[in-house]
Structure formats: structure tokens, C-alpha cells
Amino acid sequence: MNQVTPPPAAPLGLLAELTHRCALGCPYCSNPLELEARSRELSTDEWKRVFSEAAALGVLQVHLSGGEPALRRDIVELVAHCAREGLYTNLITSGVGYRPELIAQLAEAGLDHVQLSVQDSEPGSADHIGGYNGAFERKREIARRTVETGVPLTINAVIHRANVARAPDMVMLALDWGAGRVEIAHTQYYGWALPNRALLMPPRNAALAAIAAVEALKIELHGRIAIDHVLPDYHANVPKACMGGWGRRTLNVTPAGKVLPCHASESIPGLEFWSVREHALGDVWRANPAFQAYRGTGWMKEPCLSCARREVDFGGCRCQALMLTGDAANTDPVCHLSPHHDRILSAVEADGVGEGAPAAAYEYRRFTRADVVG
Amino acid sequence: MTAEPAGLADDARPKLARGVKLKRDGVRGAWVLLAPERVIQPNPVAAEILQRLDGVRTVVEIVDDLAQAFQAPRERIDADVRALLSDLLAKRMVVT
Ligand SMILES: C[S@@+](CC[C@H](N)C(=O)[O-])C[C@H]1O[C@@H](n2cnc3c(N)ncnc32)[C@H](O)[C@@H]1O
Ligand code: SF4
Ligand code: SF4
Numbered sequence: 001m002n003q004v005t006p007p008p009a010a011p012l013g014l015l016a017e018l019t020h021r022c023a024l025g026c027p028y029c030s031n032p033l034e035l036e037a038r039s040r041e042l043s044t045d046e047w048k049r050v051f052s053e054a055a056a057l058g059v060l061q062v063h064l065s066g067g068e069p070a071l072r073r074d075i076v077e078l079v080a081h082c083a084r085e086g087l088y089t090n091l092i093t094s095g096v097g098y099r100p101e102l103i104a105q106l107a108e109a110g111l112d113h114v115q116l117s118v119q120d121s122e123p124g125s126a127d128h129i130g131g132y133n134g135a136f137e138r139k140r141e142i143a144r145r146t147v148e149t150g151v152p153l154t155i156n157a158v159i160h161r162a163n164v165a166r167a168p169d170m171v172m173l174a175l176d177w178g179a180g181r182v183e184i185a186h187t188q189y190y191g192w193a194l195p196n197r198a199l200l201m202p203p204r205n206a207a208l209a210a211i212a213a214v215e216a217l218k219i220e221l222h223g224r225i226a227i228d229h230v231l232p233d234y235h236a237n238v239p240k241a242c243m244g245g246w247g248r249r250t251l252n253v254t255p256a257g258k259v260l261p262c263h264a265s266e267s268i269p270g271l272e273f274w275s276v277r278e279h280a281l282g283d284v285w286r287a288n289p290a291f292q293a294y295r296g297t298g299w300m301k302e303p304c305l306s307c308a309r310r311e312v313d314f315g316g317c318r319c320q321a322l323m324l325t326g327d328a329a330n331t332d333p334v335c336h337l338s339p340h341h342d343r344i345l346s347a348v349e350a351d352g353v354g355e356g357a358p359a360a361a362y363e364y365r366r367f368t369r370a371d372v373v374g
Numbered sequence: 375m376t377a378e379p380a381g382l383a384d385d386a387r388p389k390l391a392r393g394v395k396l397k398r399d400g401v402r403g404a405w406v407l408l409a410p411e412r413v414i415q416p417n418p419v420a421a422e423i424l425q426r427l428d429g430v431r432t433v434v435e436i437v438d439d440l441a442q443a444f445q446a447p448r449e450r451i452d453a454d455v456r457a458l459l460s461d462l463l464a465k466r467m468v469v470t
Contacts, residue, residue, distance in 0.1 A: 010401050012413050058401035060413055088395060088408040113393050113410040152393035152410055180393075180466055181410055223464050228411070 007286055008295065010058025013250040015263060016047070018078070020067040020255050023097035025131035025364030026119065028158055028193040028200055031067065032266060035367050036255040044074040046276065048081045050253055053281040055085040059251075065092040067255065070102055076109050083110025090115060092156075095142035096135050103142060107149035114146045115154040115183075120162070121169040125357065129162055131364045140177065147178035154181040159210060159232075160200035162357040167210035171217050175225050182225055184214050186232030190264040190319055192365045199358040201351035207232055234348050238309065239316025239332035246294035246318060251285060259284040261291055264319040268328045294318050299329055303337040382433060386470040388459055389429030394467045396424050409467055423458050427468060433459070 020035040042050070051062060062082050069075060070093055082089045090113045091106065103114070116139060120126035123136040146153045155174035159167050167184055174182035186207065187193050187200050202210075211231060218227045233240055243250055243262045252260040257276040260266060266273065271290040274283075285291060293299065297310050304315040315321075316332020324333045324347075325340045333340040382388075390396060395408045405421040407414040416424055422443075426436045437455050441448045462468035 056401075058399070060397070060399065060406060060408055086397060088397075090410065112395065112408075115410075150392045152391070154410055223466075226465070 008247060008291075011054075011249060011251050011285060012059065013061045013063065014051075014054045014059045015063045015065055015250060015252040016050070016069075017066050017252065017254050017263065018047070018064055018069040018072045018075070020367075021071045022066060022068040022094060022365070023071075023132055024068075024094050024119075024135060025366060026129060026158070026192070027131075027196040027362035027364055028160055028187045028191075029365040030188065030191040030193065030263060031365065032191055032264075033195075035067075035365075037367075040256040041072075042253075042255065042257045042276070044077060046257065047074075047078055050257075050276050050281060051078070051082050051087060052085055053276075055087055057282045057285060059087065061088040061090060063090045063092055068094050068097050070098040070106075075102070076105050079106050079111050080109040088112050093117070093142070094130070094135075095139035096130075096132060100138075100141050100145045103145040103151075104149055107146075107151045111151055113152050113154065114142075115156050116143055116146070116179075117156045117158070118170065118173065119158070121166045121173045122163075125162060128357070129362075131362075143177040143179070152181070153177070153179040154183060155179045156183040156185060158185050158187055159202070159207075160187045161202040161206070161354065162200075164202040164206045164210045165356070168213040168217055171214060171221070171225070171227060175221065180225060181228065183228045183230065184210075185228075185230035188230075189234070190267070190323070192363070194323065195363050197347070198351045199360055199362055201234070201348065203352045203355065204235060204348060206355065207235055207352075233317075233320075233334045234344055236334055237336045239313050239320075239334040241313040242317035242320075242332075245296075245314040247285070247291040248295065248314075251281070253281075259288070261294070262319070264317075265290075267319050268322055294328070301329060301331070303335075304331050307337065382456055382459055382463070382470070384434045385432045387429050387432055388427045388436075388463075388468050388470050390424070390427055391467055391469045396421075396427075407467075419454055420458055423455055 019041055020031055021038060069091060079089050089111050091111055092115045095116050118139055119129040126136040127133050143153060157170040171182050189197050193200060214229055247261045252263045253276060258273045259276060260273055271293055273290050274288045300315055304310050316334055318328045321330045321332050322328040324343045331338040333344050393410055397406050397408060399406045405416055407416055422440060426439060437452045440451045459468060
């Protein structure tokens with residue numbers, strides 16, 4: 001062997017899942033089915049060390065997420081620490097479970113951006129989807145407080161069968177609440193979204209109508225609000241560049257300190273993810289075999305191997321390939337060139353039926369799964 | 375209808391909007407512009423302009439300063455500055 005693998009370029013972003021605790025129970029939640037208990041969460045000092053190491057490694061933006069990151073009692077201290085390290089901080093929040101006054105304290109500590117999730121533009125439906133009465137009104141208050149501080153606000157709306165008809169209304173809600181940016185994100189089927197897929201998948205027509213309406217608003221509202229549109233990949237022909245490529249741009253730290261290339265990658269068997277409790281972040285990024293496993297294009301099989309798009313989408317999502325084909329090294333079946341593409345088509349056909357809120361009950365995200373409790 | 379970005383008066387004092395930060399990235403040895411969910415690597419000309427958006431200097435002063443510093447024709451600098459600023463104003467990344 002005379003070939004030396006060059007060290008990977010420095011990561012740009014860090015997703016810090018500060019806790020899995022959350023007041024809401026969204027049935028599409030991307031968190032893993034096995035949630036991490038509070039007793040296993042990293043301490044304040046451990047998180048501070050992670051953020052300092054991230055800054056030294058070249059990370060520029062930190063996304064404080066979860067669960068609900070604002071449930072951490074040290075959230076202000078952690079934001080202040082990131083600010084001191086010169087990191088750009090983004091709070092990804094449900095807006096529920098903490099005092100609204102916290103927003104002003106976070107702004108004071110140097111918070112750069114707030115991304116607030118809203119379940120629906122219809123309050124009753126929003127509260128039903130999150131499984132929490134009064135959540136919608138609390139979110140409105142958090143939005144108001146954020147705008148008051150001057151910290152820019154993004155509204156994030158996850159789209160599925162119960163709210164797909166109101167995707168454009170969610171853009172208008174964001175404008176009304178003073179957001180400079182809105183994300184209309186069609187549900188990605190991982191975490192809790194997978195067991196709930198039959199209740200979440202909208203009919204193809206409804207998804208296409210929502211996409212067209214939101215695209216029209218992009219033009220109409222140009223210069224007033226930025227619209228980021230995350231299209232549903234089950235209705236696409238080529239996959240997304242999941243995470244911008246495995247181990248290429250970002251890393252993710254779980255509440256207990258495991259470092260992952262993406263928040264869903266723990267579902268892939270055979271990969272051993274290192275923890276910040278035992279390793280420095282830079283060592284994980286450079287040397288953890290799990291990060292090398294699907295980095296670049298060397299691991300690819302056909303049809304990706306000889307495809308012109310292999311450095312555009314990096315063969316799509318490894319977790320989706322695993323879930324739907326049984327092998328994480330296969331082409332993402334969303335791709336029309338995948339020999340397993342029919343599995344996507346049949347899932348859309350089987351699950352994408354019915355209009356409006358589903359009649360059956362969601363399996364809400366909970367610390368102990370309902371079917372395990374029995 | 376497309377909303378027109380606000381016109382750029384000579385005496386406007388542009389600055390980066392809240393939530394938008396220009397930073398010297400020590401690891402990559404380059405300037406980076408950080409915004410919600412975005413990392414932009416400005417080209418060298420843009421980086422020089424961005425460093426002067428302090429909310430104190432006017433557009434004219436910025437152009438004069440750059441023309442002086444780089445011994446370049448004023449008209450060309452003026453065009454570069456206005457093109458960058460109107461783009462960033464439309465994206466709400468700069469305010470006046
Ligand atoms: C897991 S949440 C954690 C932060 C906080 N609890 C919240 O909901 O904003 C992170 C972000 O992912 C979005 N999200 C959750 N599940 C998703 C899915 N299956 N597909 C797409 N986006 C999802 C949420 O709306 C939120 O903006
Ligand atoms: S997506 Fe919903 S359930 Fe999941 S962490 Fe966010 S608010 Fe909680
Ligand atoms: S074959 Fe692979 S690289 Fe080519 S478009 Fe499909 S997923 Fe992307």
C-alpha cells in the first residue's frame with residue numbers, strides 16, 4: 001500500500017443533542033426509539049469541553065438541539081461558552097417546557113439564531129400532533145419574545161398527512177410571527193416517523209399540491225421571508241446528499257456523548273461509535289472507523305460506483321438504504337437506479353392513502369415505547 | 375410580484391444584520407460569513423467589502439476607502455460594492 005488517505009477536511013457544523021427530554025411527543029420525531037435517560041447526559045463541563053474542541057477542529061456553527069435543549073438547566077451557560085469560543089449558535093426548540101423569559105437571557109448570552117418548530121397552523125391540530133394541550137400558544141409567545149430580542153427567527157414545520165393541506169398556511173404563519181426564514185420540511189422517515197409511517201405519509205397528489213403551493217409562495221414572498229423547502233424524498237427520483245456526505249461536513253453528539261456522522265446513524269449495525277467521554281472530538285473525526293466507513297466514494301457499489309452523481313449525492317442516505325434494503329452500503333432506494341426502488345414506490349402506494357388527520361392513534365414519542373410497556 | 379430591495383443611497387451606512395457574522399476562520403485561513411443555517415466563503419473582494427460594513431461608514435466612504443487601498447478605478451469598486459450590497463440586502467443579511 002503506497003496510497004495515503006488524506007486527512008478529512010474540517011467539519012463546519014456540530015449538532016449537539018443536549019438532552020432527549022421533551023414535553024412534546026411528535027409522532028414523526030427523528031430521535032431514536034431508544035431515548036437516552038437524563039442520568040446518562042453529559043455534564044456541563046463535558047459539553048463545554050466538546051464545544052471548545054469543536055471550535056479548535058474548525059466547526060463554525062453549533063446547533064443546540066435535542067429533545068428540548070432549553071430543558072437543560074445550564075443552557076445559558078452553554079450558549080455563553082460557545083459565544084466565547086467564537087461559535088455561531090443556533091437553538092432548535094419546541095418552545096415548550098421552559099419560561100419564555102429564558103429567550104432574553106439566551107440572547108444576552110450571545111445566541112445567534114432561534115429555530116422554532118410549529119406542528120400546524122391550526123392550533124387544535126398542532127396541539128394534537130405534539131400531544132400537548134396549549135403548545136401552540138406557548139410557541140407563539142416564544143416567537144414573540146425572540147422577535148423582541150432581535151435575534152433572527154426561523155419557523156420549522158414538518159409536513160405529513162394531517163397538515164399537508166396547510167403547508168402554505170405555515171409559511172404565512174411564519175411571516176405573521178415575524179420570522180425571517182421558514183423551513184417547510186416534508187417528513188423524513190427515520191426514528192419515530194418509521195413506526196408511524198402509515199399515519200404520516202400523505203397521498204402523492206396532496207404532497208405535490210403542497211410543494212407547488214410553497215414554491216409559488218417562494219416567488220411571491222421573495223425579499224420578505226426566505227423559504228427553505230425540504231422535499232419529500234419518497235416522491236423523488238434521486239436521493240438527497242444526506243448530511244452533505246458521510247463524515248464530510250458535520251458531526252452529531254448525542255446526549256450521552258456518542259459522536260455520530262448523522263443523528264440516525266446509530267441504527268446501522270456493525271459500526272462502533274466513539275464517545276467524547278473517551279476520545280477527543282478531533283480524534284473521532286479523523287480516526288473513528290465508523291466515520292471512515294462511508295466517507296467519500298470508496299465504499300460504494302453499483303449503480304453508485306460508476307454514476308456521474310456519486311459526488312453530488314454520495315449515494316443518498318445510509319440509514320434509509322439499511323432500513324429498506326437491509327444493507328447500509330447499498331444505493332439509497334429513493335434512487336430510480338437502485339434495484340430496490342420498487343420498495344419506495346410500494347411504500348408510497350400502501351401508506352400514502354387518506355386525507356387529513358388519520359383516524360387511528362399515533363404512536364407518540366415516549367421514553368418507553370407503548371408496545372414495549374404492553 | 376417581487377419586492378424591490380430598498381434602494382442604496384450614497385449616504386446609507388450598511389451593516390450586517392443581527393444573526394449574520396463575519397469571522398476570520400483560523401483553521402481554514404479564510405474569512406467566512408455565518409448566517410442562519412449558512413456558511414458562505416466570500417471571495418477576496420467580497421471579504422474586503424464585508425469587513426467595512428460597520429454601520430458607521432457610508433457607501434461612498436467604503437468605496438473611497440477600497441479604491442485608495444487597492445489603487446483600483448473607483449467606478450469598478452463602486453459597481454462591486456453595490457452589486458454585493460443589493461444582493462445581501464435582498465437576502466436580508468445586510469441592513470442600512
Ligand atoms: C428532533 S427536533 C429537536 C428540537 C426541538 N424539540 C424541536 O422540535 O424543534 C429537531 C428538528 O427536526 C425536525 N424534525 C423532527 N423529526 C423530523 C422528521 N422526521 N423529518 C424532518 N424533520 C424532523 C423538528 O421539527 C425540529 O425542527
Ligand atoms: S420533534 Fe417534537 S417530540 Fe421530537 S424533540 Fe422536537 S418537539 Fe420533541
Ligand atoms: S446511482 Fe447512486 S450516485 Fe447515482 S444518482 Fe443514484 S444514488 Fe446517486
